[in-house]
Amino acid sequence: MASVDECRQALHDLAARLDANAETRGKLDLDRSLACRVTDLGAAFRARLAGGRLLDITDGDDPAAKIVLSAGSGDLIALVTGRLDVTRAIASRQVSIKANPFDLLKLRKLL
Known part of the structure; x- marks a missing residue:
């Protein structure tokens, strides 16, 4: 189990x-609020996906988020970090x- 700080840092690393890849990938026509719920820690983060970037990462849940990711x-x-394939993780x-x-x-374009 990772800590809340490690999860926060992972999201900042992802951002x-x-x-860094936004320019080579081209603009992604997506501007949505995002909630990331860390189920085993009872923690949550919110951010915004815009133009292929993850912006404004802060602590706390966003019940009105358009995209919600839940994971341990x-x-x-x-x-x-790429050690877990997103398709397999969702399927399992x-x-x-x-x-x-x-x-x-x-979102598949980002993955």
Whole structure:
């Protein structure tokens, strides 16, 4: 199990990676609020996905978020570092992503 600080850092690392790759990937037409719920720690983070970037990461849940990612702390860390394949994680229910089906298709470009 990872700590809340490690999960927060993983999200910031993901944001930095997405930021570095945003130019080569092109603009992603997606501007949505995001909630990341860490189920085993009872913690949550909120952010905004815009133009292929993860912005404004803060502590706390966003009940009105358009995209909700739920995962255990270890799975979140493994997912962000690339040790866990997102498709397999969703299929095995290690990770849950709730979003509009069209948003899910757009999110695939980020993964």
